[in-house]
Amino acid sequence: MLDVVIIGAGPAGLSAAIACRESDLDVLVIDEFPKPGGRLLGQLHQEPTGEWWNGIKETEILLNRANTLNTKIECGVSCHHIEKTETGYLVHTSQELYKTKKLLIATGAAETAAPIPGWTLPGVMSIGAAQVMTNVHRVKVGNKGIVAGVNVLSAAIARELQIAGIDLHSMALPVKNTVTKDHAHPEKVMEGLVRIAHLAPSPFLRFGSKFAQSSKVRDLATKFYPKGGFKMWGMPIHVRKAITQINGTDKVESVTMCDVTPEGDVIPGTEEIINVDFVCIAGGLYPLSELASVIGCPFRYLEELGGHVPVHNEQMETPVEGLYVAGNITGIESAKVARAQGAVAGYAIANEPERLKQAMQAVKKIREAASIQFHPQIKAGRAKIHRAYQEYV
């Protein structure tokens, strides 16, 4: 019987494993990707301070520490079911059945698809897939592409694709339907754009972002949004244009783009065909919590945290005995926060109260200092989920 199984070898899972190994617990980390690091591997961006965040290097640092502590990490292993027993958990994987006293689920987040006609054609991919192909596998995803979906994640990854020398025509919204909703609503997208404007190199856009903090000004800005889009790193970002269809017979050949009203409705007669050979769909992220759901952990739906999140406290403990969560499964935030949360979970599992206290303070500090906030109300969301935990004790 293992002391703890950690599902997910991303920043949260690895730092949790390190914390547990410091107390010499019998730990096993599993991950379905062939390499450890999770989505950290794909990250490469410049912080507003000018410093570069290189996910591969950050992963190496974690792995070196984990290896020094003789941590068992199994990659290419998928967990498909978990059962709670009297003494712990049965972890069913594609390889083995593991028995463990405690369990940490650090499965991160998944991408929400934005279905638009033609999105199943070869050459259409999620923005995260483009990131992994570019930065992890070093495969060029295409010659000229377009991004459907304007948000914090897609802007950051679009920049990474640019740095890798991939030509992007522009970023625009997906066409409005029951699924794309807010992602296809220019005024709502503008709210999100304002939050990342400080990362743009253009002083004009930064200047504009100050004004756009007020919703009235923001709505005006949406109404009078320039036809050519605002440029970020030389690439036009359109919030008044939507991709209505992806065209091609066997693969992507072009997209149809239309002007839209400030509410996202297509303006007839504005169709324009843009030749591209790949399309990145960016519908945002949601916490990947299937395994917690299978175990029967209670959930809360909190938009601030990105969707349905397992109930947990500040020590990353759920109301289900011996079950812990860390990283993006607890709410969409940066890899730095995920890594810090992993340490919290690890020290909580290892029952190291002093280190736990320090790790909890570190999470707060890192959250305060975050340059990219996926959701402006993240702290309110965190407070709500921690309060929810109180209902179960």
Next chain:
Amino acid sequence: MKETIICRCEEVSLEDIVNTANTHNCSAREIKLRTRAGMGYCGGRTCRPAVNAVLEDLTGEKAGHNVPLKVQPPVRPVTLSVLGGNRNGH
């Protein structure tokens, strides 16, 4: 205009789901079972949020704090031999 596919594994379009909802005037779960949306090879990994959004819109059923349409194991595509513990053919 091309159709909008919602579930690509089972090739279920938005139109299929809307038609099923209108014809049978039934629950979100029944629509899912009738159309097989979200029940394909990926186990809903790609389309789960989309299927949830469409079904909520059509039926007015709000999932609230419970995860919509219950998650069932296996949550990953695995072979029957893995599930049966007989992967070496014995």
